Amino acid sequence: MGQNCCKEEEINFDGEVELMHFNLLRSVGKGAFGKVRVVQHRKSNSIYALKYINKAQCIKMKAVENIIQERRLLEEISCAFVCNLRYAFQDEENMFMVIDLMLGGDLRFHLDRQGQMKEEQVCFYMAELSYGLSILHSRKIVHRDLKPDNVLLDDAGHAHLTDFNIAVHFREDKPLTAVAGSMAYMAPEILAKKGYLSTIDWWSLGVMMYELIFGNRPFRAKTNEALTNAILGDDVYIPSQATSICSQECIDCINAYLTRDITKRLGVKEMGGYEGIKAHPFFKKINWVELEAKKATPPFVPDAKRANFDATHELEELLLEDNPLKNKPKKKKNGELVPTKLSDDPVIAKAMQTMYEKFTVYDYTKNDMNLGIAVDLKDEKSLAAPQMRKVKPGVPGEESMLSIHKDVMEGRDEEVNNVGLESHLSNVKSAAE
Secondary structure (H helix, E strand, O other): OHHHHOOOOOOOOOOOOOHHHEEEEEEEEEOOOEEEEEEEEOOOOEEEEEEEEEHHHHHHOOOHHHHHHHHHHHHHOOOOOEOOEEEEEEOOOEEEEEEEOOOOOEHHHHHHHHOOOOHHHHHHHHHHHHHHHHHHHHOOEEOOOOOHHHEEEOOOOOEEEOOOOOOEEOEOOEOEOOOOOOHHHOOHHHHOOOOEOOHHHHHHHHHHHHHHHHOOOOOOOOOHHHHHHHHHHOOOOOOOOHHHHOOHHHHHHHHHHOOOOOOOOOOOHHHOHHHHHHOOHHHOOOOHHHHHOOOOOOOOOOOOOOOOOOOHHHHHHHHOOOOOOOOOOOOEEOOEEOOOOOOOOHHHHHHHHHHHHHOOOEEHHHOOOOOOOOEEOOOHHHOOOHHHHHOOOOOOOOOOOOOOOOOOOOOOOOOOOHHHHHHHHHHHHHHHO
């Protein structure tokens, strides 16, 4: 009798996906209102990254629409150079997105380790990211938050775009106007508030390329206003010893991405778009057929024996979290999911109802767009790290997949509320004219 009372509840894998379908492994990331954990699907044994966002915190941060937009966009994307969405669901407290797990860590982590990256390494990343961006742009999606933190490496060393928290659709006949992104990587046309399209992603890619090569960003300042002025008007600073660090073709490519004239910027349609990038001398050694098929050999392979993320996230979850994530069955009545209990506050109640209705369930196994690139514990080849086969703490993963607009100036932990930029932007608009 004692055995029956302690029997684990049977899981229905044929029903809608829920948290009970996954084993919760270690915490590997933390953002403004959400966290990332490594999880294992209990039926398939596949390993993923679970991004979970607390609903109450999401409402407090006024980020409900951002999360719903991110979930919708990810469902539309199927690209080998993007961290693709596999499942989406919710419970009373959280919204969940299960995404491809990248074992190699993000470029910020590796930049901090290496200080500066070799030109061959940067060239490879820029080529893969340019191809990934061209796919997004062809589907009328602009990322808006490109930076080293939002590029994840898989265990082989291939680069993947992640964090679509502020990504949006765009229309050629209706430019976007919102000031969004991480300020140090924002294109001049965002700060000038004259409207923008997908051209901004190529500028951000140029800022990131500069940073990977030289170890710091091309535009730096101690205040938002000074940084805005620098982005709008300062020349790109090329160190005097630059040619001892990289080739002239590399410098030319950086300048081509960081061109303020959006009709002459590398990557834009007036400059040949993606084909124009492929033709640039900097990429002359890239075999584009192999690269696009993800068959090119990465010049850098992450160390599988070391955790490629900040291990303090695990300790925070264990010691500081008041309400740690737990597997618990959904509340149901007559077989139907019981809606989240609404607040007496009408604003909160409306936001809760919006999340309940619009953050819909997604299951890639029931969708035709199945790339089949999830990590499988039974696949010895895809698991360089022995600890992954044992599925125990020590699983490398991605640091964070939540955009909190960090890296505005040199202090990488400093957060920026984009709403706060509005007050001084009108004073510096003329610098871009």
